[in-house]
Amino acid sequence: MSQPAYHPVLDPAVAPPFPDAALPVLRNPQLRKNVAHAIDVIQTKRGRLVEEKADWQALRTAAAAIRTQALENLGAYLEEFEARCTAAGGVVHWAADAEGARRIILELLREENASEVIKIKTMTAAEIQLNPHLEAAGVKVFETDLAEIILQLGGDEPSHIVVPALHVNRSQVREIFARRMGIENLSDDPQALTAAARSYLRQKFLSVPTAIGGANFLIAETGSVAVVESEGNGRMCLTLPRTLITLAGIEKVLPRYQDLEVMLQVLARSATGERMNPYTSLWTGVTPGDGPQRFHIVLLDNGRSQILARQTERQTLRCIRCAACMNACPVYRQTGGHAYGSIYPGPIGAILTPQLMQMHHAQSLPYASSLCGACYEVCPVKINIPEVLIELRSQVTDQERKQLRRIFDPMYLGLRVANLLFSRAWLFHAAQRLGRMALGWFTGKDGWIHSLPGAGEKWTQTRDLRGMPKQTFHAWWAARRNAGGKEAR
Amino acid sequence: MNAPSSVIRRQVLDRVYAATRNAAGSVEQTVLPRDYIRRGALSAESRIELMIHRLREYDAEVTECAPEALPAVIVEQLKKSGRSIFAAPAGLPAEWLAPGFAWKVDRNLTTREIEEADGVVTACFCGVADSGTIVLHHTAAEGRRVLSLLPDWHLCILRASQVVETLPEYFSRCDQLPALVTRLVTWISGPSATADIEMTRIKGVHGPRFLHVILVRDQGAE
Amino acid sequence: MIYYSTSRLMFILRVMAMRASLFITCYNDTLFPETGRAVVALLERLGVELDFNSRQTCCGQMHANTGFRAESFSQAKRFIRQYQDVEVVVIPSSSCVAMIRDQYPGLVHELGNASLRSELDALLPRVYELSEFLTDRLRVEDVGAYFPHRVTYHASCHGLRSLQLGDRPARLLAKVRGLDLVPLANLDRCCGFGGTFSVKxxxxxxxMLAAKLQDIVVTGAEFCTALDNSCLMHLGGALHRQFVGMRTIHMAEILASTEAVPAEAIA
Incomplete structure (x- = not known):
């Protein structure tokens, strides 16, 4: 069976906390193997291409600056984009939240009498859970990205933002395609599986008159929209239908066309380890005789303006969705994407999701990191993810410490007491003595602790802990000084 | 019941302006650090070599030829492809429309008609050697977007003088063009591809499965 | 020979006047006093006049990284005030140095205390992680150590990325006589400690730890060393549980070790 043994929940409002959601994955060796394999391939390719780029750090600096400039002047750039796009025959819509965006899109589809749509992979549409709402309104959605087809037909959820089905291996894909496309004798060769997807979608591309897609960049200067892809399904959706509806977060703006000379150099290398992705399409409103003759773009806020308002967190919106952070993340490597309970997994998800939920949900995500900094190191727009994680952790703590039940929470109790102890050396030293006595109970003859109760059990499940030495360093230093300096040793 | 769209527009923009009120600098004040490589350092010959190398690395086929030999080389390549029906943009030079093949010149061809073509021949705006990228601005000789999309085999004519080394050099060339030209842009780096199944790169998904480039050695034009 | 003595003389002159204050960190003080003793042995051997402020406690890293920002303020303040007058602070823990460099500026900025801010600005350039202090300040790589063992080096994330220690640790270890340094695969991958992350x-x-242990064990080294005892506590705890015979050791203890006084004697 290809169906996952568990069904991942990617709605942050109801998803279980990260440590719990990670468990089924940690106990699924096949899935972990699939994830690690895919990540190793991308990481090796990325590493090689970044290495060959002599000006990589200068490109990162420029990319970060361009995104920062775009965000700091976002209002003006959005209005510029709107004016140019409108002048070129596009229709610009604004949505304050997910519900607003869905309503606009459903209305547009109703005007088109659309019973089917073809769709380019877009994280933003997944963010507003567009597909289930379209299906509920009687609109059949055909995902056209290979990975999205695998997930849609397999009833699975994305676990990565660039390679959404990286947790599924070829024999699982074969099973899904054979079952859902009704193909007998399908081999598990990726070439054959890809060919099956091509013929499965070809007629849809040629006949469905409405497409829904996202945007990688909006260019304020020209009013153009850019979509970056590999398979050509994007070009199909952007070119063949009569009507194109694009959904884009308001943060996607770039000031100038020329800015792409930086963004496209860093994006493909970071995302798939290619010098350039096979296809990038840019269009501006409507071009008579070429492509869709009706173009609508929905600009979505959905919490972004609130992130924008916060000094430390604003950098979150620089993100260009390359997924380099999750590929580099040692936590993601173990858990895959589903554990994050959101369509945005990995380090960027750990900071973006709780903020999009306005810190009402997904509070476990800022803790889903060892703060190792690998994400920051690879981020092409230099988002200091550890810095934002720590900022969000303090917001979570500030929320939680008001809760009554936290009074006896060992973590809260412990850290508060520790803070008091650290405020006076004598208190700290007294606590060390007490701690030694207490831990002495658990320390074995070999001088090691093999088992602890309570929160400590999480440690001793897999590791021992060395027992506390008899003499602290400061006690040794004092004794040495009293004995007359260096000779004491 | 639901707020009218103009109200929501104002609401979103107001929030955005309020959120950035205390942001660092205005657009005019900010000087962006652009210390990355703008101009390439390769000789003209090495630049072309790199373009060819990168195109091949991403599974495109490349044939070189002298300018005067181009029509003959096109014939040769069309024959070699084993295909017979070819689409062509309306502005494609007449001497490129090799005799002996069925040509569908795009004067409002329908999607179905284009889909029936086995291949397509187009010009292009620019080649970027660093990434092996071909840029189409969809002018009369480059064709509508759909034209270079549906046929499974794309033969693209690239002149050596159109090849730049770095991506920023392409953008400098755009500076000299009216904005209208960049209204529609397609960048192509190799045939369509996917790595969605176990990160195995598979050539050819929905876009053309075969990209063939004739690189015309018109160096004197530089 | 003449060159050697001149450079040796220069070194002695440079170090002679060097005074440094040791910030041992709370967990080293409590759990790894041998690391502190090794730092003392090493630096005094090199001629540094060491000082130890007995009122020191903690830099605030655990609180800050767990989200207890309000609590970490007081510890940051405490650290800055305690060390504002010293010539140099040496800290044998890369993550604590990272805390001070990366997070103190933000904390102090938030406190809005201008005098504290200028004190921090003046202090930061004088805060050194141990290997930085040796290679950058004392400009010494050969510390005269002797440690005849097969050793692998684990680059703690904070040392690697925040402090950008680069090849400093390798340069120091390369000059240790008798030491056989075995490279560790996936050097840039976290061991999974992350403070309270390891419990939460x-x-x-x-x-993550299991993956790291695989890499460590295949080196066949007798010791796994690092510049941060927090990672070593994590790795050492698992090595003790699973692979008896391989141990962790802070690099200070290797560098302090000589023929006359081997690491075991300091420990």
Whole structure:
């Protein structure tokens, strides 16, 4: 069976906390193997291409600056984009939240009498859970990205933002395609599986008159929209239908066309380890005789303006969705994407999701990191993810410490007491003595602790802990000084 | 019941302006650090070599030829492809429309008609050697977007003088063009591809499965 | 020979006047006093006049990284005030140095205390992680150490990325006589400690640890060393549980070790 043994929940409002959601994955060796394999391939390719780029750090600096400039002047750039796009025959819509965006899109589809749509992979549409709402309104959605087809037909959820089905291996894909496309004798060769997807979608591309897609960049200067892809399904959706509806977060703006000379150099290398992705399409409103003759773009806020308002967190919106952070993340490597309970997994998800939920949900995500900094190191727009994680952790703590039940929470109790102890050396030293006595109970003859109760059990499940030495360093230093300096040793 | 769209527009923009009120600098004040490589350092010959190398690395086929030999080389390549029906943009030079093949010149061809073509021949705006990228601005000789999309085999004519080394050099060339030209842009780096199944790169998904480039050695034009 | 003595003389002159204050860190003080003793042995051997402020406690890293920002303020303030007058602070823990460099400026900025801010600005350039102090300040790589063992080096994330220690640790270890340095695969991958992460996300942390142990064990080294005892506590705890015979050791203890006084004697 290809169906996952568990069904991942990617709605942050109801998803279980990260440590719990990670468990089924940690106990699924096949899935972990699939994830690690895919990540190793991308990481090796990325590493090689970044290495060959002599000006990589200068490109990162420029990319970060361009995104920062775009965000700091976002209002003006959005209005510029709107004016140019409108002048070129596009229709610009604004949505304050997910519900607003869905309503606009459903209305547009109703005007088109659309019973089917073809769709380019877009994280933003997944963010507003567009597909289930379209299906509920009687609109059949055909995902056209290979990975999205695998997930849609397999009833699975994305676990990565660039390679959404990286947790599924070829024999699982074969099973899904054979079952859902009704193909007998399908081999598990990726070439054959890809060919099956091509013929499965070809007629849809040629006949469905409405497409829904996202945007990688909006260019304020020209009013153009850019979509970056590999398979050509994007070009199909952007070119063949009569009507194109694009959904884009308001943060996607770039000031100038020329800015792409930086963004496209860093994006493909970071995302798939290619010098350039096979296809990038840019269009501006409507071009008579070429492509869709009706173009609508929905600009979505959905919490972004609130992130924008916060000094430390604003950098979150620089993100260009390359997924380099999750590929580099040692936590993601173990858990895959589903554990994050959101369509945005990995380090960027750990900071973006709780903020999009306005810190009402997904509070476990800022803790889903060892703060190792690998994400920051690879981020092409230099988002200091550890810095934002720590900022969000303090917001979570500030929320939680008001809760009554936290009074006896060992973590809260412990850290508060520790803070008091650290405020006076004598208190700290007294606590060390007490701690030694207490831990002495658990320390074995070999001088090691093999088992602890309570929160400590999480440690001793897999590791021992060395027992506390008899003499602290400061006690040794004092004794040495009293004995007359260096000779004491 | 639901707020009218103009109200929501104002609401979103107001929030955005309020959120950035205390942001660092205005657009005019900010000087962006652009210390990355703008101009390439390769000789003209090495630049072309790199373009060819990168195109091949991403599974495109490349044939070189002298300018005067181009029509003959096109014939040769069309024959070699084993295909017979070819689409062509309306502005494609007449001497490129090799005799002996069925040509569908795009004067409002329908999607179905284009889909029936086995291949397509187009010009292009620019080649970027660093990434092996071909840029189409969809002018009369480059064709509508759909034209270079549906046929499974794309033969693209690239002149050596159109090849730049770095991506920023392409953008400098755009500076000299009216904005209208960049209204529609397609960048192509190799045939369509996917790595969605176990990160195995598979050539050819929905876009053309075969990209063939004739690189015309018109160096004197530089 | 003449060159050697001149450079040796220069070194002695440079170090002679060097005074440094040791910030041992709370967990080293409590759990790894041998690391502190090794730092003392090493630096005094090199001629540094060491000082130890007995009122020191903690830099605030655990609180800050767990989200207890309000609590970490007081510890940051305490550290800055305690060390504002010293010539140099040496800290044998890369993550604590990272805390001070990366987070103190933000904390102090938030406190809005201008005098504290200028004190921090003046202090920061004088805060050194141990290997930085040796290679950058004392400009010494050969510390005269002797440690005849097969050793692998684990680059703690904070040392690697925040402090950008680069090849400093390798340069120091290369000059240790008798030491056989075995490279560790996936050097840039976290061991899964992450402070309270190891408890809050115990299972994930354990999975990361297991992956790291694989890499460590295949080196066949007798010792795994690092510049941060927090990673070593994590790795050492698992090595003790699973692979008896391989141990962790802070690099200070290797560098302090000589023929006359081997590491075991300091420990």
């Amino acid at each position: 996300n115990g299972e994930v942390s354990s999975a």
